[in-house]
Amino acid sequence: MSGISQEDVAHLANLARINIPANELGHYAKQLDAILNAVAEVSSLDTSNVAAMSHPIPMTNVFREDIPGVSLTAEQALSGAPAVEDERFRVPRILDEE
Amino acid sequence: MSDLIRKDASELAGLVSSGEVSAVEVAQAHLDRIAAVDGAVHAFLHVDTKGALASAAAVDAKVKAGEKLSVLAGVPLGLKDILATNGLPTTCGSKVLAGWIPPYDATVVTKLREAGIVILGKTNMDEFAMGSSTEHSAFGPTHNPWDLERIPGGSGGGSSACVSAFEAPLAIGTDTGGSIRQPAAVTGSVGVKPTYGGVSRYGLVALASSLDQAGPCARNVLDTALLHSVIAGYDPMDSTSINSPVPDVISAAKRGDIKGMKVGVVKELGGEGYQVGVRSRFEESVALIESLGAEVVEVSCPSFPAALAAYYLILPSEASSNLAKFDGIRFGNRVGDDGTKSVEQVMSETRAAGFGPEVIRRIILGTYALSAGYYDAYYGQAQKVRTLIKQDFDAAFAKVDVLISPTAPTTAFKIGEKLDDPLAMYLNDVATIPVNMAGLPGMSLPIGLAPEDNLPVGLQIIAPAMADDRLYNVGAAIERELLAKWGGPILGLAPELAGA
Numbered sequence: 001m002s003g004i005s006q007e008d009v010a011h012l013a014n015l016a017r018i019n020i021p022a023n024e025l026g027h028y029a030k031q032l033d034a035i036l037n038a039v040a041e042v043s044s045l046d047t048s049n050v051a052a053m054s055h056p057i058p059m060t061n062v063f064r065e066d067i068p069g070v071s072l073t074a075e076q077a078l079s080g081a082p083a084v085e086d087e088r089f090r091v092p093r094i095l096d097e098e
Numbered sequence: 099m100s101d102l103i104r105k106d107a108s109e110l111a112g113l114v115s116s117g118e119v120s121a122v123e124v125a126q127a128h129l130d131r132i133a134a135v136d137g138a139v140h141a142f143l144h145v146d147t148k149g150a151l152a153s154a155a156a157v158d159a160k161v162k163a164g165e166k167l168s169v170l171a172g173v174p175l176g177l178k179d180i181l182a183t184n185g186l187p188t189t190c191g192s193k194v195l196a197g198w199i200p201p202y203d204a205t206v207v208t209k210l211r212e213a214g215i216v217i218l219g220k221t222n223m224d225e226f227a228m229g230s231s232t233e234h235s236a237f238g239p240t241h242n243p244w245d246l247e248r249i250p251g252g253s254g255g256g257s258s259a260c261v262s263a264f265e266a267p268l269a270i271g272t273d274t275g276g277s278i279r280q281p282a283a284v285t286g287s288v289g290v291k292p293t294y295g296g297v298s299r300y301g302l303v304a305l306a307s308s309l310d311q312a313g314p315c316a317r318n319v320l321d322t323a324l325l326h327s328v329i330a331g332y333d334p335m336d337s338t339s340i341n342s343p344v345p346d347v348i349s350a351a352k353r354g355d356i357k358g359m360k361v362g363v364v365k366e367l368g369g370e371g372y373q374v375g376v377r378s379r380f381e382e383s384v385a386l387i388e389s390l391g392a393e394v395v396e397v398s399c400p401s402f403p404a405a406l407a408a409y410y411l412i413l414p415s416e417a418s419s420n421l422a423k424f425d426g427i428r429f430g431n432r433v434g435d436d437g438t439k440s441v442e443q444v445m446s447e448t449r450a451a452g453f454g455p456e457v458i459r460r461i462i463l464g465t466y467a468l469s470a471g472y473y474d475a476y477y478g479q480a481q482k483v484r485t486l487i488k489q490d491f492d493a494a495f496a497k498v499d500v501l502i503s504p505t506a507p508t509t510a511f512k513i514g515e516k517l518d519d520p521l522a523m524y525l526n527d528v529a530t531i532p533v534n535m536a537g538l539p540g541m542s543l544p545i546g547l548a549p550e551d552n553l554p555v556g557l558q559i560i561a562p563a564m565a566d567d568r569l570y571n572v573g574a575a576i577e578r579e580l581l582a583k584w585g586g587p588i589l590g591l592a593p594e595l596a597g598a
Contacts, residue, residue, distance in 0.1 A: 009462060016418060016465045017425065018458055019446035028455075031520055032463060038521055041407035042479045045486060052481035053488060055308045055338070056294045056537020057563070062337040076201035080429035089428055092435050092444040 004032045100127035107173045107267040107321040114172030117161050121154035121172030125216050128174045132218065132265045135595040140240045141250075141260035143179050144187050145219035150174065157214045169324050169348075171214030176260035176269040179220035180227055181312065182301040183207055186217075190303050191225040191235040191253075194424045194431055194452025204301020205333045206270060206312050213328045218266055221256030225454045226421065227277055227305045229253050230526035233517050234456045241513070242285060244553055244592050248510040251281025251526075257315050258285040262589055268325050269315040274305050275409055276506075276530025278313050279542035283505035283556025286544040286588045288322045288573070289315045291530075293563045294537030295340035298333035306416035307338075309409075309534040317589055319543070319573040323351035326566070342564065350567035354574030357391030360498040361572070366402040367503035367529040367558075375548025379555040380504045383545045383576060387502070390575055397498060399490035404483050405532040410524060411467045411480035412535075418464025424452065459520060488536045495562045500572055503529050505542040505556030533560055541569040543576060544588045554588065 006025040009032065013020040020028065074087050083090040102110065102124055113119040129147055136142055157172040177183065180190050182200035184207075189195045203211070210217060224234035232240040232255025240255040242248040243263040250259040254271035258281030261269050271278035273291035282289030290313045297312045304310060314325035330344040363384060368377065388394050426432035426448030427441075434447035453461070467476040494501055506526055516522040533540040542556040557576070561568040581587065 004466065008466070012462045012465045012469075013458075014446075016461050017422075017442060017445040017449055018453065018461065019443075019450040020458065021450075028459065028462065031459060032466070034521055035410065035459070035463060036466075038524075039407040039410045039476070039480075041404050042411060042483050043475070045401055045404050045483055047479060047482035047486065050482040050485050052478055053485040054481055056488070056535070057338065057340065059338065064334050064337075072201055079201050080198050082426055082430065082432035083435065091427055092439055092441040094441050096440070 004029055004036055100130065102127040103131045103264040105267070106318055107170055107316060108324060110173050110267060111170050114157060115161060115167045121157040121216060122151060124172055125150045125154035125174055125218070128218055128266055135263055136265060138241060138246055138595060139243055139259050139263045139265070140238060141176065141221055141256045141263060141265055142219045143189060143191070143222050143237055143256065146186055146217060149186065150216050150218050153211070153214070154216045157216070160214070168213040168328070170268070170328060172216060173268060174216045174218045174266045175210065176219065176221040176257055176266040177207065177217050178223055178254050178257050178269070178271050180223060180272055180303045181207055181270065182303070183217070183220065186220065188220065188303070189237070190227070191223040191237060192452060192454070192457070193236045194448070196431060198430050202301065205298035205335055206329045207301065209329050215268070215328065221254070221260055221269060223256055224253035225457050226303070226417070227253040227272060227274055228417070228456045228460055230276070230280055230523055231516070232256060233513060234454055236454055239513055242510045243595060244285065244510065247512055248553070249284070249513055251284040251510070253277040254281045254315070258282055258287055258289065261285070261287045261315050261317055262592065263595060267317060268321060270312060270329070271315050272302060272310055272312045273534065274309045275413065275534050276527040278315060279530050279540055279556065279558060280506045280526055282315060282542040284510040284554060286554030286592065287315060287317055288319055288541065288543055289313065290322055290326060290541045290566070290569060291533065291539060292326060292330060292566055293340070293539045295338050296344070296539070296564065296566060297330050298336040298339055300333055300335035304420040306413040307420060308416060309413065317587060319570055319577050320351045323347040323570045340564065345564060345567040347567050347570045350570035351574045353571050354578050356387065356572055356575045359392040359500070359572070361387050361392045361394045362397035362494055362498035362501045363394060364402070364501050364503045365396050365398045366400070371507055372504055373508045373548060375550045376504045376508060376555050379546045379548065380557065383502070383557050386576060386579055390579065395498060397494045397501060399494060399532070401483060401486035401490050402532050405487050405535055406524060406528050408480040408483035408487070409531045409535060411476050412484065414460040414464030415467045415477050416464070418461045418468065421457070421461055425449065426452070456520070484535050487532050491536045491538060500568050501560040503558045505529060505558040509548045509551055509553035509555060529558055538563055539566040539569055541573050543573045545576070545580065546588070547591070
C-alpha cells in the first residue's frame with residue numbers, strides 16, 4: 001500500500017468537490033498518510049476464504065407497498081433551498097458557455 | 099434551583115400523571131437550569147423554550163381531562179442535533195446546515211412527540227457525528243460537567259452532558275462507533291446503542307448507514323429502558339428496520355437478576371492501552387458480577403484488534419457517499435454563487451466553507467478507499483474483516499449470554515489534547531466499534547470513578563442482536579449493588595456547577 005501525496009489529496013478533493021486551499025494540502029496529506037498506515041492493519045488478517053459483509057443484517061429486496069401517501073408540498077420541499085425561482089431549485093450554471 | 103431537576107424520569111412522569119406537579123413546572127425547572135449552567139456546559143445548540151412549554155401544557159391538559167398518558171409523558175429531553183425536527187433547526191454541528199429548518203420529523207421525533215415527551219432543544223455534537231469529544235462541532239465544544247476543562251465524549255457530548263448536568267433527565271443520542279456509549283462512560287451516565295434496525299433511522303442524518311443507530315441516554319438503567327421502549331419498533335420508512343417485537347427492556351430493567359447467567363470478558367478489549375483506574379474499576383465489576391451468582395469466563399475475539407482499522411475504512415467510505423448531498427443546491431448554505439461560477443465550483447466552495455477539518459479528512463479518506471485500484475485492498479478487505487468480527491461474536495455468544503469490557507480506554511481527557519491528532523482520537527472507540535460492525539446492542543453503565551483522577555468509568559455490556567433486554571437485566575443488577583455501595587447515584591458526586 002502506497003503513501004498519499006499532496007497531489008493525491010488535491011485530486012481526491014476535486015473528486016469530492018471540496019476546494020482545499022493549496023497551503024493546507026500538505027497538512028492533510030501528512031495526517032491522511034498516518035491514518036492510511038494505521039488502517040493498513042486490515043491486511044494483517046487472513047481473509048482468503050472470507051466473504052465480504054456490507055451490512056449487519058442480511059436483507060434482500062425490501063419493498064414497501066406501492067400506494068400513494070402524503071408527501072412534502074413543493075413549498076415545503078423548497079423551504080430550505082438556498083435559491084428558488086418559479087417553484088424550482090435555482091442552481092448555478094451547469095453547462096459551459098459557448 | 100428546583101429539586102425537580104435531580105429527579106429520575108420515571109419519578110417525574112409519576113408526579114405529572116398524578117397531577118402533583120404540572121409538566122409545565124417540570125419543563126420550566128429544566129429551562130431555568132439550562133439558563134443557569136449551559137453557558138458553561140454548552141450542551142445545547144438550540145433551546146426551544148416556546149415549543150417545550152407548549153408540549154408540556156398539552157400534557158397537562160391531558161392530565162386534567164383524565165386521559166391515559168404514556169410512560170414518560172411530561173418528561174423533558176435533549177435531542178441530538180442530527181435528528182430532523184419539523185420547524186426546529188437541525189445543524190448536525192455543521193456550518194453547512196446552519197439555519198436549516200427541516201420540513202419533517204424523524205420517526206424517533208414523531209414517537210417522542212406522540213409519547214408527550216417534552217423536547218427542550220437540540221444538543222451539541224461533533225460535526226456529522228465524526229468525533230469522540232464534541233470538539234469537532236462547528237459551534238464550539240461541550241464541556242464535561244465533572245470538569246469543565248474536559249471533553250464530555252463524542253460525538254453525542256451534548257446529549258451526555260445535558261443528562262449529567264441535570265439539564266434534562268433524558269436525551270437521545272446516535273451511535274455509529276460509540277457515540278452514545280463513550281460519552282455516557284466519561285460523564286457517569288447510562289447510554290444504550292440498540293440492535294441495528296431496532297430504532298428507525300428515518301430522519302436521522304446518515305453518517306455511515308450500515309452502522310448508525312439512535313438510542314437512549316439517561317441517569318439510570320430504568321429511565322434508559324423506558325425511553326428505549328418509546329423510540330424502538332418497526333418503521334416501514336426505514337428499509338433496514340427490523341420487523342419483529344421490541345425486546346421487553348422495561349421488565350428486564352426492573353428484574354436485574356443475573357444468577358446463573360454466563361458473562362464473557364473479552365480478552366482483546368482491556369489490558370494494555372487501558373488506563374489503570376479504568377482497569378481496576380472493571381475488575382471490581384467482574385468480581386461483583388460473580389458475587390451476584392453469574393459465571394464469568396474469558397472469551398477471545400481474535401479479529402477485534404483489526405476492528406478499528408476496518409471501521410476507519412468502512413465509515414469514511416459510507417460517509418463520503420452520504421455527505422455528497424451537502425452541496426448547497428437543494429438545502430443548506432451555498433457559498434460563492436456570484437452568477438459567473440459553474441455548479442462544480444459553487445459546490446466545491448460551499449463544501450470547503452461548510453465542512454470542518456475532520457469531515458474533510460474522512461471524505462477524502464473514503465474517496466480514496468473507494469477509488470479504482472484501491473477498492474479491494476481497502477474497502478473490500480475491511481468488509482471481510484467485518485465478517486470475521488461478526489464470526490467472533492457468533493462464537494462468543496455460543497458460549498455466553500452477554501459480553502463485557504470497559505467502554506472506553508480512558509476517562510475524559512482535556513479539551514484540545516487530541517484535537518489535531520486524528521489517530522489518538524480514534525483510539526477512544528476501540529472497545530465500542532466492534533459492536534457497531536456486527537449490529538449488536540451495547541450499554542455503557544457507570545461503575546465508579548478512576549482513583550487517579552476521580553472521573554467516571556463505564557462498563558460496556560454487549561448482547562446478541564435483538565436481545566437488548568439482556569443489557570438492561572445485567573445493568574440493573576450491577577446498578578442496584580453500586581447504588582447501595584455509593585449511597586446514591588454517582589452523579590451526586592459531581593461538583594456543583596457555577597450559576598446553579
